[in-house]
Amino acid sequence: MKPVRINDRLSICEQLSTSDVSAAAGSGFRALINNRPDGEDFGQPRASEIAEAAAQAGLSSTHIPVRAAEISEDAVRAFQRALADSxxxxxxxxxxxxxxxxxxSIGxxxxxxxxxxxxxxxGRERGFDLSGAVAWLGAHGH
Known part of the structure; x- marks a missing residue:
């Protein structure tokens, strides 16, 4: 687990394992947002397994599964609510x-x-390619 700090409230990282969840709690995180649909990769922990590990570690957990090509404004707003409610x-x-x-970033x-x-x-400054976000914004009139 190598979180990248985005701002005072949010950090981003790659797929967590269930053992990473307790480490996240120990690092001061209070909530998880899982944006990965179940079954994307063989061996990937299910959202329910992550949520259970989060509950055991005293973290809240929100599952907002999205695929890059299917991002909706509803998913963006759900992400914002989960962040605000954390x-x-x-x-x-x-x-x-x-x-x-x-x-x-879309939000x-x-x-x-x-x-x-x-x-x-x-995104580039933090090691991420956000060209998909810009494409989404353009396709949605922004």
Whole structure:
């Protein structure tokens, strides 16, 4: 688990194992957002397994499964609600972290906190390719 800090409330990382969940709690995270659909890869922990490990570690857990080509504004808003309702530091994850950061960055642009032109450089500085977020924004009139 190698979280990348996005802001004061949010960090992003790649797929967590159930053992990573207790380490996340020990690192000060209060909530998890799982953006990975079940069954994407062989051996990937199910969302229910992550949620159970989170509950045992005292973390809240929200599952907002998305595929890159199927991101919706509803998923973006659900991500924002989960972040707002977290009560502390949030660790969001998917296979690589890109989908989680895509959801966050789309919401930032939709709500006027980030310019569309800043999305790709923001991602690049943190090791993520957010060209999909910019494509989504363009396809949805932003």
């Amino acid at each position: 009560g502390g530091q949030v660790l969001a994850f998917c296979r690589s972290g890109t989908r989680s950061l895509t959801l966050w 930032e642009v939709l709500d006027g906190r980030m310019a569309k032109d800043d999305v790709i450089p923001f």
